[in-house]
Amino acid sequence: MKHHSVTTTLGEIAVAEAGEGPVLVMLHGGGPGASGVSNYRQNLPALTRHFRVVLPDQPGFGGSYRPTDEDLDKRSITEITVDAVFQALDALGIETFHLLGNSLGGAAAIAMAQERPDRVAKLVLMAPGGGWLPFGPTPTEGQKEMFRYYNGTGPSEKKMAAFIRTMVFDHKQFGEDVVKARYEASLDESHIAFYHRYNAAFARRGGMDPMWRDLHKIKAPTLLLWGRDDRTITLDGAQLMLKQIRDVQLHVFGRCGHWVQLERQREFEDLVTGFLA
Template sequence: MTLEVPELTQHTVSTTAGDVAIAEAGSADAPVLVMLHGGGPGASGIANYHQNLPALTKRFRVLLPDQPGFGGSYRPDQAELDAKSITQIAVDALVEAFDALGVGSFHLLGNSLGGAAAIALAQQHPDRVSRLVLMAPGGGWLPFGPTPTEGQKEMWKYYNGEGPTLKKMKSFIGVMTAQPKKWAETAQARYDASLEPSHVDFYHRLNDHFAKRRGMDPLWRDLHKVTAPTLLLWGRDDRTITLEGAQIMLKYLRDVQLHVFGNCGHWVQLERQAEFERLVTDFLA
């Protein structure tokens, strides 16, 4: 049985850097859960997490921000990317947006690029984050194998060369997931979203940004600053942010547990949806 996606309220919040788009669902009286999406082409809060809303809004007021550069949020220009990392840009804009919405403390969940923003926010604003869920997060992971990883190479190639194609998107999802044939409709939707001209321009700037900074911020150096109880969710077959890099997080996070999914890649919330929703609900409750 397909569950109906709850009604979404759309906010456009003005910050000093630009507008941030935030979708909201669930009861206003429920505990707040902020869910930060990853950084792949066509990503947004709704695109990455819409399938999880029927289950999670039973217990939480869910906020789905589009991080700067993605979805309906503003696109950081070159000057901003030269001045700050994309992770810090996201943290600063999101905190300002949450203040504008009157959101004080909240549970926080992030995947990949959104995982990096979630770690940095928990490090810099520990009083705001009640509990933290990280799915293969950038920045907190220290790989033992070659970098860039297979998935990181796919993301870099997507907008380069001849530019976006549906074939490239299917190849990208083939690396992101353990069973790509199951997600054919996802490929088409993500491809269509990836063609938005300002997002294409931003992604070229973002790729150059990562090249100049040699990847994500080394957030693993300050994992001890995270005080929130933390749940790590990882696909055993993740080829983007690989499982062995989780060891440093297990060593240095104060209050941490890890759940590993076999036959699962980078998108736990999609590939192992029911188990993801159960584990997140139980942990946050």
């Protein structure tokens, strides 16, 4: 795996990459301790056989710069991410690419495909924010757990275990080692400070940007992947995406929550590889 620190006008963006072939950019979710490598490490052996996989850390996460209050007042985290990721890809000489995003990263992926449809060859969205319009109560159970994690008494392994339980269908497949690793990754002080700013900005804006309004602007053939039992970005909100995206298909996994790439790893890798091929 190669690691880059790419300079953009916003700040430094950390990018990891591995493999050769058509470029596949993978955007991670927004949970505590998330980063490109931590979210997709287990999928790299399969995907790098076919693709040059590029894993940016989105602004605020991993090794990338932390947006300030002023940044988040001017623009949403999705708008900031789209700007930063396009600049990073430009710096790496990447023009056209396949794009995959999960949750918060799914929102950025939708916005990138809407803003520059000429650059996104094919699009894979896993329970994406922004394009999803929930019919049930909000915030969802998973969103509440994400908010609680850094608030109150602050992060702990017990809170991380509770967070993971809401992210997946069967938490027993993720042992204490997974909880501990994710907990330790969440303790960076600059990331914690960013998370408080990020949550406050979400509250001021009323949640994610409403990208569902412009789903018709997506030109790329699109694969939606969703866990039937997702308690964070719930399946009921997918109907609008199925109606408004021109070339779209949906694969639903029973007995699966928000982390499709982990819970149904082999099927996820086969579906993504087949669709992009």
